[in-house]
Every structure is written in C-alpha cells, then in structure tokens.
Amino acid sequence: MITKEQLDLERLPRHVAIIMDGNGRWARKKGNPRIFGHRKGVATVREITEAAAELKLEYLTLYAFSTENWNRPRTEVDALMSLLVATINKETKRLMDNNVKLKIIGDVNALPGPVAQNLHASIEKTKNNTGLTLVLALSYSSRWEILNAVKHISEDVHQGKIDSEGITTEIFETYLNTSGIPDPELLIRTSGEYRISNYLLWQIAYTELFFTSTLWPDFRKENFYEALADYQKRERRFGKISEQVAKNTNVNS
Ligand code: IPE
Ligand code: IPE
Ligand code: MG
Numbered sequence: 577m578i579t580k581e582q583l584d585l586e587r588l589p590r591h592v593a594i595i596m597d598g599n600g601r602w603a604r605k606k607g608n609p610r611i612f613g614h615r616k617g618v619a620t621v622r623e624i625t626e627a628a629a630e631l632k633l634e635y636l637t638l639y640a641f642s643t644e645n646w647n648r649p650r651t652e653v654d655a656l657m658s659l660l661v662a663t664i665n666k667e668t669k670r671l672m673d674n675n676v677k678l679k680i681i682g683d684v685n686a687l688p689g690p691v692a693q694n695l696h697a698s699i700e701k702t703k704n705n706t707g708l709t710l711v712l713a714l715s716y717s718s719r720w721e722i723l724n725a726v727k728h729i730s731e732d733v734h735q736g737k738i739d740s741e742g743i744t745t746e747i748f749e750t751y752l753n754t755s756g757i758p759d760p761e762l763l764i765r766t767s768g769e770y771r772i773s774n775y776l777l778w779q780i781a782y783t784e785l786f787f788t789s790t791l792w793p794d795f796r797k798e799n800f801y802e803a804l805a806d807y808q809k810r811e812r813r814f815g816k817i818s819e820q821v822a823k824n825t826n827v828n829s
Contacts, residue, residue, distance in 0.1 A: 577802075578801040582801070585631070590761065592628065592636055592761070593637040595639045596621070596766060597792055598613075598792045602793040602794065603616070613791075619793070624797070625708070634758075635709045635760070636708060636709075636710050637712075637754075640713060643686075676702060677703060677705040677708070678710050680713075681711055681721070682715040716753070716775075718776055721752055754776070760779060762786060762803065763775075765787050770787055784807050788803070
C-alpha cells in the first residue's frame with residue numbers, strides 16, 4: 577500500500593486524467609442495480625478530488641459520461657443525469673471548501689437543461705478558486721471534439737481570420753475544449769479494461785498510461801498514490817534515447 581509520504585512531491589504530474597470505469601459491474605457483483613455503482617462512484621470522485629487537491633495537482637480530468645453513453649438504456653441515462661444534478665448541488669460547497677475550480681469539456685448543449693444550468697452555476701461559483709481545476713468530461717468524445725475543432729478552424733479560414741498555413745499544433749489546440757489546459761502526464765483507467773474509449777486522443781499523445789483492475793467504486797486514495805508512484809518510476813523519453821534524457825530531472829519537463 578503506497579502512502580502519500582512515499583511520493584516525491586517535486587515530481588508529481590500537473591494533470592491527471594481518469595477513465596472512471598466499473599461502476600455497473602461493482603453493483604451487479606453485489607446483486608444491486610447498476611445505479612448503485614454510479615452512486616458509490618460519486619463517493620470515489622469526492623475522495624480522489626480531495627486527494628488531488630491535497631497534493632496540489634493543477635488539473636484532474638474525469639471521464640464522467642461519453643458521447644457513446646447516450647446509447648445506454650434510457651433508464652440508466654436518466655438516472656445518471658439525475659445523479660449528476662444532485663451531486664453538483666450537494667458538492668459545490670465542498671469544492672469551495674477545497675478551493676477547487678470546476679470546468680467541463682464535452683457537448684454541453686446535449687445535456688438536459690437542469691444539468692447544464694446546475695453545472696453553469698457551479699462553474700460560476702467556483703471560478704475564482706485557485707487550487708485544483710476539476711475538469712468533468714460530460715457528453716464528451718475525442719472524435720467529436722476534434723471534428724468540432726476542424727469545423728471551427730475551417731470557418732475561421734473561410735472568413736480570413738487565419739491562414740491555413742498558420743495552423744500549428746499550438747493554434748489547433750486552442751480550438752479544442754481543453755484549450756489552455758496542459759496535456760495530462762498520466763492517464764488512469766480502472767476496471768481492467770485496456771482501451772481509451774474515445775477519451776482525449778489528441779491530448780494523450782505522450783501521456784503515461786496506468787491500468788488497474790480495481791473497479792471505480794473500490795478505488796481509494798491509496799490506489800491513486802500507487803498510480804502516481806508508478807508514474808514517478810517511468811522515464812519519459814519523447815522520442816529521444818535514454819542518454820539524452822538527463823537523470824533525476826523533473827519528469828514533467
Ligand atoms: C463507468 O462505469 C461510469 C460511466 C460510464 C457512466 P460503467 O457504468 O461503465 O460500469 P461497467 O463498465 O458497466 O462496469
Ligand atoms: C468510458 O467507459 C466512459 C466513461 C468512463 C464515462 P465505458 O464503460 O463507456 O467504455 P466502454 O464502452 O467499456 O469502452
Ligand atoms: Mg464501463
């Protein structure tokens with residue numbers, strides 16, 4: 577079991593992204609309906625957000641609902657949306673207490689009115705907080721995000737605002753939902769699935785990946801520390817060779 581004290585606080589990632597998976601299976605294993613798992617999953621969100629804030633990470637991006645998740649049974653989608661409204665209402669105070677700023681990425685227009693309204697209220701309320709930025713990916717998919725960026729860029733080219741030759745990596749990134757947010761250094765996926773499921777495809781080009789069989793409702797702070805400790809053992813080479821990457825330097829740079 578890894579404790580917080582075992583982490584090198586000088587070499588933490590600025591940004592961790594998580595695919596929170598396994599809520600349904602957690603509930604079914606206990607003979608309960610899937611929504612039980614989603615409810616328990618909210619408690620994990622709270623715990624991991626607090627752990628990230630405590631460690632002074634800058635960004636935590638959580639995959640809460642994908643574009644493809646709209647294709648789940650209507651009852652589950654409705655239950656998830658209600659849970660979202662209840663959670664935002666209840667948790668905004670805690671976000672304030674922890675100095676956490678809320679952001680969302682994804683197709684906000686696809687969300688039911690009450691969900692969007694509550695989210696906007698919470699974003700507004702927490703906007704001057706200076707600690708962790710909690711980014712919720714809601715009705716999000718990477719291909720949707722990239723296509724959206726391409727559409728906006730082509731409009732701007734068409735209107736003469738930018739020149740197609742001038743579309744650099746940096747310019748392109750300003751059209752993504754994650755504009756202004758550094759790429760995650762670490763991506764965690766729970767529940768033993770080894771896939772990306774349309775998450776942050778552009779942003780994870782050089783991200784370190786950590787997979788664990790632990791189901792999201794069972795994922796504790798210690799599991800989070802374990803992923804961070806694992807990350808700290810890695811050598812990030814960015815295409816170079818080991819000798820070019822100076823030893824004992826900051827893994828973030
Ligand atoms: C992740 O848990 C939460 C959402 C996708 C909303 P799942 O609901 O995917 O749980 P499993 O993968 O079916 O166990
Ligand atoms: C990915 O989980 C989306 C979220 C965690 C919100 P899924 O459970 O939807 O992914 P797949 O379908 O197993 O790839
Ligand atoms: Mg799943």
